[in-house]
Amino acid sequence: MLSVDLLPEGTVLPKYDRSALHKRIVHFGFGAFHRSHQAVCTDILAAEQHSDWGYCECEINPANTGELIKALRQQDLLYSVTEKADSGLKTRVVGVIKEALYRHGDGIEKIIDAMCQPDVAIVSATVTEKGYCYQPATGELNLDNPAIKHDLANPEQPDSLPGIILAAIKRRRALGLPPFSVMSCDNMPENGRVTRNVVIQLAEQQDQALADYIRSHITFPSTMVDRIVPAMTPEAFEELSGKLGCSDPVGVECEPFFQWVIEDNFVSGRPAWEKAGAELVADVLPFEEMKLRMLNGSHSLLAYLGYLAGYEHISDCMDDPYYLKAARSLMLDEQAPTLSTKNVDLVAYADSLIARYQNRAIKHRTYQIATDGTQKLPQRWLDSIRWHLARGSDFTLLALGVASWMRFVGGVDEQGKTIVINDPLHEQLAQLVNSSAEGDERVAALLSLRAVFGDDLPDNSLFRERVSHYYQKLLTAGAKETVRQVIG
Missing domain, CATH: 3.40.50.720 (NAD(P)-binding Rossmann-like Domain)
Structure with a gap:
């Protein structure tokens, strides 16, 4: 006491x-x-x-x-x-x-x-x-x-x-x-x-x-x-x-x-x-979007890819130069352009986030951040993906993030160990996983969650192709090598 x-x-x-x-x-x-x-x-x-x-x-x-x-x-x-x-x-x-x-x-x-x-x-x-x-x-x-x-x-x-x-x-x-x-x-x-x-x-x-x-x-x-x-x-x-x-x-x-x-x-x-x-x-939205997309969005990317790779904490991910580069690139190359924030130095903000992630005194577990993914994906990644699709711009890391979430909710890690899925839609996720074959069929099954992906993204051929491509890479090469190939 x-x-x-x-x-x-x-x-x-x-x-x-x-x-x-x-x-x-x-x-x-x-x-x-x-x-x-x-x-x-x-x-x-x-x-x-x-x-x-x-x-x-x-x-x-x-x-x-x-x-x-x-x-x-x-x-x-x-x-x-x-x-x-x-x-x-x-x-x-x-x-x-x-x-x-x-x-x-x-x-x-x-x-x-x-x-x-x-x-x-x-x-x-x-x-x-x-x-x-x-x-x-x-x-x-x-x-x-x-x-x-x-x-x-x-x-x-x-x-x-x-x-x-x-x-x-x-x-x-x-x-x-x-x-x-x-x-x-x-x-x-x-x-x-x-x-x-x-x-x-x-x-x-x-x-x-x-x-x-x-x-x-x-x-x-x-x-x-x-x-x-x-x-x-x-x-x-x-x-x-x-x-x-x-x-x-x-x-x-x-x-x-x-x-x-x-x-x-x-x-x-x-x-x-x-x-x-x-x-x-008077208006919080620009600050919310900046934080949700740059901080929370990169946190989720590190959480799924990090957990799959065996990194227990965010600070462990930061010891991998490719993961560090991926987090910063997601922030500045794919998330920052989507923001309406004015008079904010987004490069300095990204660098400050990386410095915070490197704080080894804070043991922020990748698994903790990976929970409740169906509730987090829309605001952290999917709205940004829609922005890029409308403009024909690159969303490589965002697509890799969605693929890593799909690999995570498959319920088995790269060492063959069971992943306990903590999510309000865990029963639906388990049903979709169990009723679909590994690969493109699994991706299509998970994209059918309209409450998460809406009515537009599942029907967008470019989005489906990108996610399926990186999902297959995660299956064959593993998370660490996939990140290295994408970033390197």
Whole structure:
């Protein structure tokens, strides 16, 4: 258990009056990224600007047993964030959490009630792309999602994030409470628009007047978030305990770099996050596209090709000169031309990303980045591919990326070992893989996922040919040699 008395000298502690904080933000998804990103920014405000904005943390994933929330409660709602660089460590104890709830212990009703407290002005989320129950190819609500089907049949006992948010909006409206803003902090282009879509479209299935109210009164600011935060493993926790002088089951490690770009569109106020390093802007989309395509897009390329090659971490990929060159070339030659970002030195941005990937103190596993691929491909690669197809320009590495994803979801690595596929569409993927022969037939089968590839890409002969070509190369030459041939 975390003990502030045992922490090393130099640890930043919450010396502000925690009792003066108010639960103004309800956040869904108490994962490692939120703990090291938005919560840290808000903690800096409390410490340096006397902000009284506090969090109620909520965990609603049905598969989550609440161990993290229970551990947080046992240590007075405190946890540590340790920034790791090759040059050393810097630890901060975050104290802005006022309450922590989880569905299996506290129930959805108590979570909805927390959202209906008068002080709540923002509902935020880091639940990964799959938590929004949307179609990645279109950004629309997926009415076939099992959680959405449940919510349509049981609107007063919702299961999904959109359903829970909708239930709280409906109740606050009935109680005459002011509206809140809903802020997604997940890696989706125009994540505010996606969140608005799924909530309003779910409302339209239940109550048109409620849908109209949301359009008029609820805002959905978009955000761009950036910080490399590896998943904590038992080995990482053991190493962290040695450095802290005590255990912290809620502790998290991250890189020193931090970026948060926020659309300034809050209906009932917000913290002054710009005083703690965030950027408040009128339009987040150019920043989102830059990060999703250059950082996340190259991360996914390295994840699939790296995992297939036996590289466990992103920093291991950077030790391979061909992989390093492939990542940089993807960023600058195939992703940068597609961007609408203005007045940004994209070469300097690419070089900064490579430097961050080379940080060996951060053990960012390729397998972790490779999860949930069906939710990530559209915004990281496929929109860029469409841009190149429309202009007749080169998309070699993007096509290789799609082929590497297909090779990965085949479920067997180059050494013949089973790959456990962690993806919301894993059952469909397994069915397509098992019912198709290796080679061009496998590629055609996976391209039939219209929810991922849309109606256009599967019918584009050039796209199919390029992906099939590199898929075959991966089968015959392997990932390392294929990258060497493409880059060399």
